[in-house]
Structures are given as C-alpha cells and as structure tokens.
Amino acid sequence: MSQASQGVETHGFLGEEFLTWMWFKWETEGGEFTLSGGRIVGIAIDDFLTFAALTEDETEQTLRRGSPTRTEEARTALRQGHRLRKARLLIAEGERQWTATIDAPSLTLGGVKLPEDAEECESEMDRTADRAANWLALHEIVQALYRLFLKERLTSDYQSTGAEQQANWMAR
Amino acid sequence: MAAIRKSGGVVPYFWQGKLVDPRDDEFAEHLSLQRFRTIENAASEEVSVGWITPADPTGDNFSPEDLDGGIGTWLRFRIDKKSMPMKWLQIHRDAAEKARGKKMSAKERRELKEDLMDQLLPRVLPTITLVDALLFDDRKTVLLFATSKSAKEAFTKLFFETFSIQLEPADPLQSGMRSDISDELKHTLERVNPIRWPNTTLDSAKTRAPITDMPRPAPKVVEPKVVKKPKTETPVSDSSQNESPPFEVDEAADDASSTNDTFADGMSAETTSTEDAPEAPVEAKMEDQQ
Numbered sequence: 001m002s003q004a005s006q007g008v009e010t011h012g013f014l015g016e017e018f019l020t021w022m023w024f025k026w027e028t029e030g031g032e033f034t035l036s037g038g039r040i041v042g043i044a045i046d047d048f049l050t051f052a053a054l055t056e057d058e059t060e061q062t063l064r065r066g067s068p069t070r071t072e073e074a075r076t077a078l079r080q081g082h083r084l085r086k087a088r089l090l091i092a093e094g095e096r097q098w099t100a101t102i103d104a105p106s107l108t109l110g111g112v113k114l115p116e117d118a119e120e121c122e123s124e125m126d127r128t129a130d131r132a133a134n135w136l137a138l139h140e141i142v143q144a145l146y147r148l149f150l151k152e153r154l155t156s157d158y159q160s161t162g163a164e165q166q167a168n169w170m171a172r
Numbered sequence: 173m174a175a176i177r178k179s180g181g182v183v184p185y186f187w188q189g190k191l192v193d194p195r196d197d198e199f200a201e202h203l204s205l206q207r208f209r210t211i212e213n214a215a216s217e218e219v220s221v222g223w224i225t226p227a228d229p230t231g232d233n234f235s236p237e238d239l240d241g242g243i244g245t246w247l248r249f250r251i252d253k254k255s256m257p258m259k260w261l262q263i264h265r266d267a268a269e270k271a272r273g274k275k276m277s278a279k280e281r282r283e284l285k286e287d288l289m290d291q292l293l294p295r296v297l298p299t300i301t302l303v304d305a306l307l308f309d310d311r312k313t314v315l316l317f318a319t320s321k322s323a324k325e326a327f328t329k330l331f332f333e334t335f336s337i338q339l340e341p342a343d344p345l346q347s348g349m350r351s352d353i354s355d356e357l358k359h360t361l362e363r364v365n366p367i368r369w370p371n372t373t374l375d376s377a378k379t380r381a382p383i384t385d386m387p388r389p390a391p392k393v394v395e396p397k398v399v400k401k402p403k404t405e406t407p408v409s410d411s412s413q414n415e416s417p418p419f420e421v422d423e424a425a426d427d428a429s430s431t432n433d434t435f436a437d438g439m440s441a442e443t444t445s446t447e448d449a450p451e452a453p454v455e456a457k458m459e460d461q462q
Contacts, residue, residue: 139315
C-alpha cells in the first residue's frame, strides 16, 4: 500500500470528526463560515446521514429522507459518541448552490449536483467552462472548510475548548 | 461535442512536482503516447486503457482545443474490456455433455473452453467505459469523475505512465498536509489521535465522562495476492502471468469492490456501478450527464 493511500486508513477518523463538526457548527452557529479571502459560504445537512460504527463489529446506521438530523435516532447516535461517516450537504455561496454527499474517511464527493448553468452560456464550450469552474469551486470550498476545522482541531487545548462544547451538544 | 457533466461523483487528487504545461503541444504529445488502442478484433480476454479526447473517442487525435475545459484541462480516458460471456460457455458445455451422455472431465472442459474462446472472442465486442477528469495545473489538482476502485486505479496508473507523476488522493491526511496550516499543526496532524466522544447514554444524569483520545487506527496490512496455480502438470514459470492487469479483469472481485464502494459511479457505456445517496440519479451513461 502506498503512503498516499494510507491516509484513509490512518486519518479517515479525522474526516468523520470534520463532518460531525460541521453538523455541530450548523446547529449551534447557523452553518455560515467565512473562508480565507472573505468568502462566505453556508452549509446545511440535507436528507442523508450515515453514522460510523464505533467498532468494526458494530452496525452502521443510515438515516435518509425527511430531516434525519432531527430524529431521535440521530440524537441517540450522537449521545452514544458516534461520528458521521457520510452526509448529504447543501453548500451555498452567493447565488450558487451545490448538493453533495461527503464520504468522510476519503473526503470524496458523491451524488454532486452543480448549480444551474449560467444564463450567459450560449454554447457547449461555455457550459463546460462554467461547470468546470463550479466543480473546482466545490472542491475548494470543501478543502477550505476542512482547513478551518483542522485549525481548531489541532490546537493543543482543543479537548478543553472546542471538543468540550461539541461534547455538550452531542449529549443534549 | 457535449459539455462536461454537471452531476455525479468526484475524487480529487493532488500531485507534487512539475507537469508539462497543458497549453503546450508537448502535453498532447504525452497523451498521444499513451493513447487508447482498440481491442475490437482481439482473440483473447484483455483490457485496454488509454487517453482519448472528449471530441474523438478513438484516441487518434489530440488537438489542444479538444482539451479545453475553461479554467481547467478536460481529460478523458477509455477502458475497453473484452471477456468471454460465461453463459455461452455454460450453454456449449451443457450441449456437449448432453450429446455424449456423461459429464466432461476437467481436462475436456478446459479444452472446450479454449476452443470456444478461439471461436467466439473475435466476435465479442468489448464493453466500453469513458471516464472524464478535470486537471487544474496551477493548483496541482485533478478531479476524477469516477469513484469505483477500478477506475481510480486505472486513472492513477495511466497518469503515472503518461507524466511520470504519482497522484495522491486528497484524503484527510493529504488535504491537511497540502493546506496552509502551520508546520507545527502539520506535525500534530501526522500524529493526532481520534477523540473518544463520551457515551452519555451510560452516564448518570449529572456527570459526563471526560473526553479522551483513543489509539489511531494502524494501516491495514495487505496480504500479497494469492494466485491460483493452473491445474496443469507443468508448473507456471513465467512470472508475467501472475501480474495483475491495469483494470480488474476478475468480474467477481471487481463487482465486490464496486459494491463496497458506495460512491461508485463509473461513467460507463455499460453500467459498472451503483450510486450512494438517496434520490441521486444513477448515471450509467455519459449522455445522461449532460
């Protein structure tokens, strides 16, 4: 196995903590993030959640349709200390909105829907250019959100500050 | 030429080092050296993987304008796979056994299979999979529009063979190491352990267990692939027979990996995979993605 592909094995948990952290931020602070350069993006958890099993023998729990974050099953999973493994997110910046399912351990995106093509697009080449810009923007937003998370997560006092607040939220 | 897709799954990769400038003719020349080569008339089971362009599915032309993806470079590669339909083998074997009134021996079955492969494979058309990617040279990032294990492996291998550059998946470790966080935080990132979130369903109403770390998972040890020896009297001495093809030929193994990979959405002319999220459209054909 190459060193590169070991990242999912050794640090996949960090992607799961990142996804759970976004849920926490969305519920407690509204889900608006200011990225570098002053870009403001909003996120919301949509209609699909999968909780990671705490051990290899445990069953993964998936909740779909409606508002799964508001269900008693989701609250119980959080109280039990489960992290999110996958979630479908709405991501918005200005007029543009994407939906994507993040697979946390690998940070790959599934079921992406890009914003509608810009009205100015008159040719297939225009549409390709517009969509390419939207694909890149989505990738960069996810990377920028992850960077925000890391800056908080990797500080030496995280367990007594951010993690403590999140644990209280999870225990509600 | 239709526009690039607007939905589906995507796997980001990073690279280090210098890539040939995609605006230069040399870039197209590199693609051309690893262009797709047809196996339409091949008389054996095989796989062909190579570059084409969105405008020309044959791999014969690599005009730089065909690679124009706006702020990125639009790459497309093609995977053709020719395999013997197992149902045909079964039908012919059943017919042969019925005609002679008894079961065939293992040796006779093998001979029948070889005869049928010689006869039928030239008539079998390969399955075709077309996969797109968007390359952003200034960011050293490429987005692959397929999430099946076999497509990812084929792409990273083809990319390396073309540009001698190893792609790294943008997983939580690599994404952090590539970000602008301080060197100190990167050092911490390499060694960070998971948080053990308290299970408050077990706690008393007034107290909550403290937050603690737990051990970081170790990378799984991958056992070397065991290759079954053919049932012949003479041992296999040619090591090349044991090498894995660039694109998984073993149907069962490939299916298993696709099933496990819940993001698999290989953009295939055939259906190669499944989709993950609810209500998300299953994009089995490139035409559906426009």
